[in-house]
């Protein structure tokens with residue numbers, strides 16, 4: 001059978017009902033599952049048989065949606081988590097433990113930066129941050145003998161840098177470790193990092209995948225290409241017996257295609273319990289059904305808005321890789337040939353100008369959210385970073401007048417008219 005196109009997978013992937021079964025994926029709103037004998041259930045606990053026993057680890061609704069996301073990313077296995085934060089934490093903690101080290105792009109979502117640089121550091125996992133525009137020499141110099149993973153975002157939130165995925169994959173593989181890519185902003189509709197060499201892909205499904213501001217969630221996808229057994233000593237969690245699962249060696253029993261997600265589910269979900277609720281997985285699936293259609297419009301609106309802002313006398317600078325003069329335009333042509341996302345960042349002359357502009361907007365709402373059907377915006381200086389003065393903001397690379405606008409699915413003409421009247425107040 002030929003592989004379906006992305007559009008078809010968005011609509012029908014992950015679940016094929018049998019005769020007389022529900023056309024829409026069923027929400028299995030049950031914490032537990034009944035078995036006829038203790039022996040049958042014991043096989044599940046031994047990972048000898050596949051099946052469900054407790055929703056803290058796995059649920060059929062989640063697995064149908066995860067299967068769709070795996071197909072979209074071109075992966076071999078996937079799982080849903082309660083949030084994007086949980087997805088990134090699980091993906092990295094499945095590889096690295098106390099005494100280990102990670103190499104990460106410095107241009108990543110602030111929440112992930114905190115997770116890695118503060119919380120995971122407290123757990124004994126150190127990280128070296130490198131510029132997304134580093135040379136091969138700089139990147140290679142960041143590795144240590146105890147490095148276990150490389151991490152970056154396809155399109156970074158909020159800096160909108162575009163990662164050279166092939167460069168980061170080459171370096172990761174030369175040092176015998178997998179590349180983990182957060183593909184939240186691009187979505188698999190616009191970029192499939194596994195095709196460029198990434199090994200594990202993560203998502204905050206809260207963003208475009210859900211797309212309607214409905215359900216917080218995350219996903220982890222395994223590309224199935226990383227040979228754990230070829231790096232046996234580096235990844236003992238995958239390549240030596242897990243005594244908490246009766247001596248199973250994940251890489252031997254589940255192979256390259258299944259070891260990573262099985263370990264992550266069997267160990268981390270079991271112990272840390274950050275699963276997505278089946279109800280949220282259902283909402284996520286509704287979002288996925290139209291992801292391919294929505295992404296196209298988000299990108300068209302982002303492009304139109306970026307072009308308008310770029311020519312405006314009151315706007316000091318616009319970041320959007322779809323713009324010809326953008327620093328990441330050439331890289332975007334390679335990795336994001338059909339569009340990037342709907343998020344545009346631009347600089348107004350100072351904090352007051354940004355506040356006056358945002359307060360005057362009528363369609364776009366002030367929110368910490370991005371990647372929603374409804375246009376929203378944020379001035380980091382007056383919200384998420386308000387504890388910093390203008391000098392501190394500049395040092396952090398966030399001009400006081402920066403506005404991050406997430407273009408929704410409204411008419412681009414209406415969005416531009418709204419922006420135009422708000423800029424008059426600046």
Ligand code: PLP
Nearest residue numbers: 083084085109157184204206217
């Ligand atoms: N990754 C990226 C790129 C994000 O933008 C976010 C949130 O904004 C996250 C991860 C965290 O996701 P969540 O808010 O679903 O925990």
